[in-house]
Amino acid sequence: MSPPEPNASRVRRTPPHRPSHPVVALSPLETRLFHLLRSVADSVHPQPTLRVAGGWVRDKLLDPCSVSEHVDIDIALDTMLGIHFAERINRYLDEHHMPHASVGLIQKNPDQSKHLETATMRVMDVCLDLVNLRTETYSHDSRIPNIRIGTPYEDAMRRDLTINALFYNINTRSVEDFTHRGMDDIRDRIIRTPLPPLTTLLDDPLRALRAIRFASRLNFSFDAPLFDACRNSRVHDALGAKVSRERISHEIDRVVACDNAPHAIGLLVELGLFPIVFRLPPQRNILNDAHAPSDFPTLALGALLNLHTMKPPDNCAAPRKVVRYAALLSPLATVKCSHVQFGKKRKNVPVAQYILRHELRLGAKDVTEVCALHAAALNLQKLVHNDSDKLDRLQTGRVIRAAGPFWRSALQIALVMELRPAKAENTFAAGMGEPSDQMGKDCRMLVDTYRSFGDKVESMGLEGVWNIKPIIDGNDLLKLLPRLKKGPLVGTIMKEQIDWMVKHPNEGTAEISDRILHQYKQYR
Known part of the structure; x- marks a missing residue:
């Protein structure tokens, strides 16, 4: 059952926000869309205030001259429910002989962390999510909050980061900063929480991973109190206990795919969150008395930094995300474990497969491709270090055929496995920690050896041998x-x-x- 529509006289008074007049350049489409929404609001009594929330405002302020179109825009309402405003939009469209928009309703579903009904519709080829301003309170043992309709101030303060708590008021055509810090943090390039960070992270520990994702994506620095809170053992325990692996996977998958992935993984390591995300199987399940390296987080980061310094191979068919996962998990390429996989019989699988499938819940295709890169890389290493001056065509062809169109990426992973783990010259909390360029003579010789091998394979005409x-x-x-x-x-x-x-x-x-x-x- 939907909550009662709030009465305008009962909406709580909002503390004043910091006045600001930043430039927000609207595209022609956004201008027409917002004019339509204002016209709809004018027809409603009492008139609702329409505010754009979320990433649209942040991205517009980061690039004031940007006119790129967002595929979706979140509209927060103060005095009526999203579904009712969606109905008023359709009434307006009908009256003005414009195409009617179908309306979807995302019901409250605490199990999936959707705490308010959200009305969704496509207007002028833009996806609108219509929601209420809200405030949240949390119990001590769950990240599922209790929800009630809130003021703009309360809605801003319950958000994960100050830079994500800004509103664009469509009625007044102005930016509103109710946290009093969002504008400054965009200017100073700082990741900060509206409320005390430990409180914010314990309410929803996934916010630690979201902070890392935005810091890496935008190359922002971590606020010192937020950095300390992310390192707090209570936050670590809460992330492991309160947040589903699917939600963790969703954040990490976006991190690994982004341009600044080494920055994000570096923060995971510095904050002590890496072992929680890339969780190893119990040691008793590791086969043949093998051990995952005790410094796995450092080795994984070093491998990714080494990969980051390499130019992607030409004609590379392997997805960038898959190659990065392969580099991150390359320290575990030879380690296997015993595991019951999704209700099937117990079987021996690579630890990398266990982490990707069981802990990160990646799709079967991505998992298969990462493990195939590891297998191909290990076979390529043997060929690279073959004592013979001349490559055996059949032996080489078999390895390249097994690797398929990913063979060049597999060759890079093979090299990454052999190089000393790279180290950053500065901390990732202060921004992107670029890898040190101090590569020893032996490492340069190794790079040359692999480059020479790749040239030989190409000269043998083995491209496409897998077909x-x-x-x-x-x-x-x-x-x-x-x-x-x-x-x-x-x-x-x-x-x-x-x-x-x-x-x-x-x-x-x-x-x-x-x-x-x-x-x-x-x-x-």
């Missing part, structure tokens, strides 16, 4: 060898064909047929 198919298919093979019955031997001959085609790229159907007839003459 090779047997030139004589199963039906033709049975015609060629009439006495051969369907069975495992057919598969063996198919694999031998591929090997022959890799080793002798200039030979065709006639040569391969002769070879098969000679080797399997008893089936003629």
